[in-house]
Amino acid sequence: MLTCPQCEKQFVRRSRQRGVVEHLLSLFLLFPFRCQLCTQRFLAFSGTIHHVPIREYVRVPIRLPVSYGAVNASEQIRGEGMTLNLSIRGCRLESDPPLKPGAALRLELRTGDREGQIAIQSAVVRSVQDKRAGIEFLEIQKEDEIKLGRLKEKLLSAGAPAAQFTSSVQSGGGEASPA
Numbered sequence: 064m065l066t067c068p069q070c071e072k073q074f075v076r077r078s079r080q081r082g083v084v085e086h087l088l089s090l091f092l093l094f095p096f097r098c099q100l101c102t103q104r105f106l107a108f109s110g111t112i113h114h115v116p117i118r119e120y121v122r123v124p125i126r127l128p129v130s131y132g133a134v135n136a137s138e139q140i141r142g143e144g145m146t147l148n149l150s151i152r153g154c155r156l157e158s159d160p161p162l163k164p165g166a167a168l169r170l171e172l173r174t175g176d177r178e179g180q181i182a183i184q185s186a187v188v189r190s191v192q193d194k195r196a197g198i199e200f201l202e203i204q205k206e207d208e209i210k211l212g213r214l215k216e217k218l219l220s221a222g223a224p225a226a227q228f229t230s231s232v233q234s235g236g237g238e239a240s241p242a
């Protein structure tokens with residue numbers, strides 16, 4: 064079982080190789096992995112062929128109320144939405160009216176548990192489908208990132224065994240979400 068060298072948790076996932084050196088190293092079974100909780104990326108030996116996920120971070124299905132506003136105060140964007148899923152680097156957000164692709168947002172997630180509110184300082188709307196927007200988090204303060212990591216760890220521990228992240232070739236999409 065692979066463990067993150069930084070936070071020592073086992074929620075790691077195969078990451079895509081970057082550059083020539085990493086491609087060469089993979090011939091020697093040294094592959095890049097990404098911690099799903101603290102975002103650390105590291106190389107580790109692995110004798111098994113790991114499915115390379117389309118997304119670097121597993122998105123866990125969860126509905127949390129979110130307030131959002133424009134990063135740029137001159138833009139009149141403000142509203143409320145609900146997450147459909149969440150990772151440490153992004154979420155899918157349902158909102159009405161729908162968001163616009165490319166919009167730069169601040170987000171505040173209300174966890175409803177002891178983590179309280181989690182602020183995302185800046186995020187960008189990557190894709191929009193009806194009222195559902197794919198959002199990538201760009202800037203998070205350390206304190207909020209730690210809260211997000213703890214929340215995600217709780218969700219992953221409850222919903223999916225750690226083995227799922229480091230098991231050999233997975234069938235299906237490789238996402239934690241059954242959808």
Ligand SMILES: [Zn+2]
Pocket residue numbers: 067068069070071072098099100101102103
């Ligand atoms: Zn870690």
